[in-house]
Amino acid sequence: MVEVEVVQQPEGYVLVRLAGEIDMSHRAEVQKAFDEVLVAGRAAVVVDLCDLRFLGVAGIDRIDVAVAELRGQGRSVRVVCADRGAV
Numbered sequence: 001m002v003e004v005e006v007v008q009q010p011e012g013y014v015l016v017r018l019a020g021e022i023d024m025s026h027r028a029e030v031q032k033a034f035d036e037v038l039v040a041g042r043a044a045v046v047v048d049l050c051d052l053r054f055l056g057v058a059g060i061d062r063i064d065v066a067v068a069e070l071r072g073q074g075r076s077v078r079v080v081c082a083d084r085g086a087v
Helices: 024-038 057-072
Strands: 002-008 014-022 045-055 077-080
Touching: 002 024, 014 024, 014 057, 024 057, 045 057, 057 077
Parallel strands: 014 045, 045 077
Antiparallel strands: 002 014
């Protein structure tokens, strides 16, 4: 199960928080979150992977494509994860 949260932060950036597990069956949920961010304006984006327990190839691919699309829009993107953990 994956938890996806997209929140506009008071500091002016958009936080995309992914938690739980991402495999092929969760690709649509992750895609929907990034689609929302892609059309939501020009704010910088932080993708938080700290609470993921599993990240399969389908999730890695979707995040990689989304980061490239956001950067293609000229947006600043940061992907963060814990020093130790599944990701």
